[in-house]
Each structure stands twice: as C-alpha cells, then as structure tokens.
Amino acid sequence: MSSNYAIIIPAYNEARTLRNIAKSALDFSNIVIVVNDGSQDETSQVVKDLPVLLIEHVQNQGKAASLWQGIQEARKHQVDYYVTLDGDGQHSPSDIPRLLSKLEQYPDDIIIGARLADKSAIPAKRYYANRIANFWLAWAAGYPLSDSQSGFRIYPARLFEDLKISTSKRSSFVFESEILIKAAQRGIKSQAVTIPAVYTPNARPSHFRGVRDISLITLMVARHLFRRGMYPKGLYRSAIKPRLLPEYQGKPEYAGYLMGLLSLLVIILTLGISLLGVFLYIKKTAREETCPEDRNYAVILGKRLKDNQPDQEYIHRLDTALQLYHKNHQLQFYLLGGITANMEISESSAGAKYLIRQGVKPELVHTEGASRNTLENLTELRENLPGKDQEIILITSQYHQARAGYMARQFGFQVYLCPAKPAGSRNMFMKYIGEAVLLHWYITGLLYSRATNNKAWLSRISR
Incomplete structure (x- = not known):
C-alpha cells in the first residue's frame, strides 16, 4: 500500500457496487475516502465495517461538492496526489497501477483513465456526448483531450492550492471539466491512459444526462472562451494543428x-x-405527418436498448409501425440499429422480436446489425434495400424525424414521415x-x- 496518495470515491445510491470498489481500493492505499452524497439506499452501511474514511452528506449536494469535500479531507493527510474514481463500478481500482505508471512519466500532470478507445462498449449517445465535450474543453484548455468526462483521475495536490472553482449542485458534472481548464491555465496538462469501458449490469442508471450536462459544460466553456477573446490559439493547438x-x-x-x-x-x-x-x-x-398505407417499405430507426429490450421511446416507434401493418399486411419493415453499449442483442433484432410477437409475419421483417448512428443506419439501408430511388415510410421520434428525413433524401430515398408520438x-x-x-x-x-x-x-x- 502507498501513503503517497489518497483515493476519493464520491457515492450516491451505490449500495450495489460500492463495497467491492472500496475493498479493492484499500489494496492500493490506506487512505480511502468515501463521500456518501445523501444516498437513499444502503450506501453508507455497505462500507461501515471497512477501514475507510466515511463522509456523510445529509442531503444530496452533487458530485462536485462530494469531490471537493473528499479533496479537502485528503489534504489533511499531506499526500502528494489524489486518486478519484466513481463508485458505480465503471472504474476498477485494479487499473490504478496503469495510471501510476503514467504518473511516473508525467509527475506534474493530471492522469486520466480514458475509455473512449473502446467505442463498442460505450452507449452511443454517451460516446458522442463525450466527444462533443472533448472538443469544447480541448479548445478552452489549449491542447487535445482523449476523455474529458472520465472521473478516474490522479490529481497533483498542488493544483488545489488557492483554487477557486464552483462546487454547486448545478456544477455536478461541470466541475471535472472546468478543473481541466483551470489546470491548463496553471500550466498543468492532462495525460491519458487507456482503460476498459466497464458498464456493470447491476449498477444503477448513470446520473450523467448527456444533453443537459453537455449543455451546461458547453456554457461553462463558452464563458471561459469569451473571457479570452474566443482563444483562437487554443482552437488551433487542440483541434487544427494535430489534424494537419x-x-x-x-x-x-x-x-x-x-x-x-x-x-x-x-x-x-x-x-x-x-x-x-x-x-x-x-x-x-416535427409536426409533419405523412403515413401512406399503400407503400412497400417502412423503415424503423433503432434506439438504445434497456436490459436487451426496447425502451419506451423505441416501443412508441414499433407501435407506430404496427398501426401501419394493421392497415397493410404486405408492408415490409426494415429495422436499423446494431449492438450498442454492453447489450447482447442488436437494436434491430430486439425491435424485430417485438413486431413478430405482435403478429407481424417474420418474412416481412428485415434487420441489420452493423450501424450505430443515423448516418450508418442510412448507409446500411442503401446497401440492403432492393432497387434505387425507393419510396420509404420513415418511422422515428418526432424530434428526430427532421434530421433523419433530410439525410434519407440525400441518400436518394423518397421519404414519407411517420412520427412516433411519445408523451x-x-x-x-x-x-x-x-x-x-x-x-x-x-x-x-x-x-x-x-x-x-x-x-x-x-x-x-x-x-
């Protein structure tokens, strides 16, 4: 065990995974700090018999406040570095030596366990949200970033000397992004170490909300950029120069x-x-609707699965398809969407099973298992749909049909929009x-x- 660094684990409703994480962390440091952020489950109870420092929040204050309080506790132990990792099982303490090895090469930098190299193991929306965040943060920091949203990090303790940064609940997932910008302004960069992307089946759903949190991160970055006159040098260094x-x-x-x-x-x-x-x-x-009953092909765009089953939004799309089938029993369905995240079945296959269970003839249902986004969906459709310039009924969610329809027309399809209308x-x-x-x-x-x-x-x- 090492006393040169402390391990900090913020936890909110992590009773199912926290104990194993904390026990494993103790193999690498005798200073393990767990911050229970007002959990409503047995988070505290599962680690109370372990030799960890347990900090309790009466009410949920957000990840930023939990990390900050953990860091302040770690500073009392006069260690040189702080290791942070999540309590939901996405980060394995057994990967700490990988980060420490990198730290030996870059002792003055932040070390980040980067997951984005393993694209197939990450939910598609999460992957692309992280890529968008990487771009904005790299611009503001002035150098390329590999995985700006990973919470598995080693921070040099000196970074937090007189550091001023927001730790409000609104800043929950902004904190770890802004700290990279603040560090860069102090001459401290980050170095990435590739680690596996782990999405534990029994873990609770992620607290990270892609659209909301990426929007908050973007607004934070925008403030930093405006203060520096849009920092064109940072854009060049982070995004243009490396790609030349x-x-x-x-x-x-x-x-x-x-x-x-x-x-x-x-x-x-x-x-x-x-x-x-x-x-x-x-x-x-989104308000347009043309669902003709006499066409040959209906195309259903897939959606990320939940426990290998269609989620409610995907079911709305499938039910919209069923309404068309009841009016035209010769209609052929093309379901698009491959395997995403840690699912065992493709989005299209899960949708096909649902349709067949509802009485659609199996010979009328076609699937593909390679695509992960709308562009790839349409590329696969172009390869698999017989003939050219085909008329298709495009079934997707209302908010998505403008982009999907526009792109489908560029691929040569005559498109009839048939939106699913969830609540x-x-x-x-x-x-x-x-x-x-x-x-x-x-x-x-x-x-x-x-x-x-x-x-x-x-x-x-x-x-």
Missing part, C-alpha cells in the same frame, strides 16, 4: 471532425443564425437543440463536399 499531420488525414473520422470545425465556424460567423434556422426547421418538421419529456427542448447541432454539422459537410467535389466524402454521406 499526414498520419491523421487517412483516418475515417477525419472528415467528420473537420466538418465539425467548419460547422462551428459557420455558427460563429453567422452569430448563431444558421443554427437557429436549422432549429426552426426541425421544430416545423412529452422535460428534456425535449434539449433534444431539439442536439438535433439542430447534428443536422447543422451534416448540412455543412454536405455543402462543403459538393462545393469541393469531394467524391469520397460525398459517397459516405449521400448517394
């Missing part, structure tokens, strides 16, 4: 990343008007914002590819 290297330009994500930068530039130059236009288009299209969501506005950003990104890439006659890029994003 020849070895990067051959990678598949090169075009998407470059178009993301161009899309952002368009938004800035138009003072957000271009993004507002796309947002209004999405809101208008309203408190996060619906942010979903529309997210769709606007993604569609703006796609349109920017499409227009640029056409203007430059880049056939390779066009073949990936249109027919």
Whole structure:
C-alpha cells in the first residue's frame, strides 16, 4: 500500500457496487475516502465495517461538492496526489497501477483513465456526448483531450492550492471539466491512459444526462472562451494543428471532425443564425405527418436498448409501425440499429422480436446489425434495400424525424414521415437543440463536399 496518495470515491445510491470498489481500493492505499452524497439506499452501511474514511452528506449536494469535500479531507493527510474514481463500478481500482505508471512519466500532470478507445462498449449517445465535450474543453484548455468526462483521475495536490472553482449542485458534472481548464491555465496538462469501458449490469442508471450536462459544460466553456477573446490559439493547438499531420488525414473520422470545425465556424460567423434556422426547421418538421398505407417499405430507426429490450421511446416507434401493418399486411419493415453499449442483442433484432410477437409475419421483417448512428443506419439501408430511388415510410421520434428525413433524401430515398408520438419529456427542448447541432454539422459537410467535389466524402454521406 502507498501513503503517497489518497483515493476519493464520491457515492450516491451505490449500495450495489460500492463495497467491492472500496475493498479493492484499500489494496492500493490506506487512505480511502468515501463521500456518501445523501444516498437513499444502503450506501453508507455497505462500507461501515471497512477501514475507510466515511463522509456523510445529509442531503444530496452533487458530485462536485462530494469531490471537493473528499479533496479537502485528503489534504489533511499531506499526500502528494489524489486518486478519484466513481463508485458505480465503471472504474476498477485494479487499473490504478496503469495510471501510476503514467504518473511516473508525467509527475506534474493530471492522469486520466480514458475509455473512449473502446467505442463498442460505450452507449452511443454517451460516446458522442463525450466527444462533443472533448472538443469544447480541448479548445478552452489549449491542447487535445482523449476523455474529458472520465472521473478516474490522479490529481497533483498542488493544483488545489488557492483554487477557486464552483462546487454547486448545478456544477455536478461541470466541475471535472472546468478543473481541466483551470489546470491548463496553471500550466498543468492532462495525460491519458487507456482503460476498459466497464458498464456493470447491476449498477444503477448513470446520473450523467448527456444533453443537459453537455449543455451546461458547453456554457461553462463558452464563458471561459469569451473571457479570452474566443482563444483562437487554443482552437488551433487542440483541434487544427494535430489534424494537419499526414498520419491523421487517412483516418475515417477525419472528415467528420473537420466538418465539425467548419460547422462551428459557420455558427460563429453567422452569430448563431444558421443554427437557429436549422432549429426552426426541425421544430416545423416535427409536426409533419405523412403515413401512406399503400407503400412497400417502412423503415424503423433503432434506439438504445434497456436490459436487451426496447425502451419506451423505441416501443412508441414499433407501435407506430404496427398501426401501419394493421392497415397493410404486405408492408415490409426494415429495422436499423446494431449492438450498442454492453447489450447482447442488436437494436434491430430486439425491435424485430417485438413486431413478430405482435403478429407481424417474420418474412416481412428485415434487420441489420452493423450501424450505430443515423448516418450508418442510412448507409446500411442503401446497401440492403432492393432497387434505387425507393419510396420509404420513415418511422422515428418526432424530434428526430427532421434530421433523419433530410439525410434519407440525400441518400436518394423518397421519404414519407411517420412520427412516433411519445408523451412529452422535460428534456425535449434539449433534444431539439442536439438535433439542430447534428443536422447543422451534416448540412455543412454536405455543402462543403459538393462545393469541393469531394467524391469520397460525398459517397459516405449521400448517394
């Protein structure tokens, strides 16, 4: 065991996983600090017989406050470093030696356990939300970041000397992002170590809400950028300079990343008007509905599964398809969506089973298992749907149908929109914002590819 660092574990309703995490952490340090952030389950009880320092919050204060209080407790022990990891099982203390090995090379930097290299093991929305956060934070910090949202870190204790940073409940998931910017301003960078992406089956649902929390992180970053005159040097160092290297330009994500930068530039130059236009288009299209009964093909876009079963939003899409089937028993269904996160079945297969159980003839149901996002969905559809210029009934959620329909038309399909209409969501506005950003990104890439006659890029994003 080492006394050179303390291990801090913030915990909120982690009774199912915390004990194993804490016991394993004790193998690596005799200073393990658990901060129970007002949990409503048995979080405290499962570690009370372990030799850990247990801090109790009477009410939930958020992850930022929990980390901060854990750090203040660790400072009393005069250690040189603080190791932080989550209590939900996504971080394994057995990976601490990997981070310590990196620390030997970079003793003055923050060491981060980066999960994004294992894309197949991460829920798609979580993956892309993290990638968006990486871009903004890297810009503000002034250097590339691999996984800005990982809470598995080693911090040098000196970073927290006279550090001023918000720890309010609203800052729960902003804290770990802002601290990277604050550290960079003090000359402390971060170094990444690849670790497995672990999503434990019996863990509680993540407290991280992609759209909401990424929006809060983006607003925080925007404040830092405005204070520094948009920090163009940071954008160049973090996003442009690394991608001017020849070895990067051959990678598949090169075009998407470059178009993301161009899309952002368009938004800035138009003072957000271009993004507002796309947002209004999405809101208008969400109200459109053309569900003809006499077409041959209905395409159902998949949705992330829950415990290998369709979630409520996906079921709304499938039930919309069933309504069409009851009017046309010859209608063929193409379900799109591969295996995401740690599921054992593809989104399309789970949807197909649901339809067949509801009486749809199996020979009318077609699936694919390779795609993970809307662009890949449509690429697979282009390869699998017989003939060209086909008419399709496109079934997806209202907030998503504008982007999906627009992209499908670029792939040569004649599209009839048939929206699933679930009950309203408190996060619906942010979903529309997210769709606007993604569609703006796609349109920017499409227009640029056409203007430059880049056939390779066009073949990936249109027919």
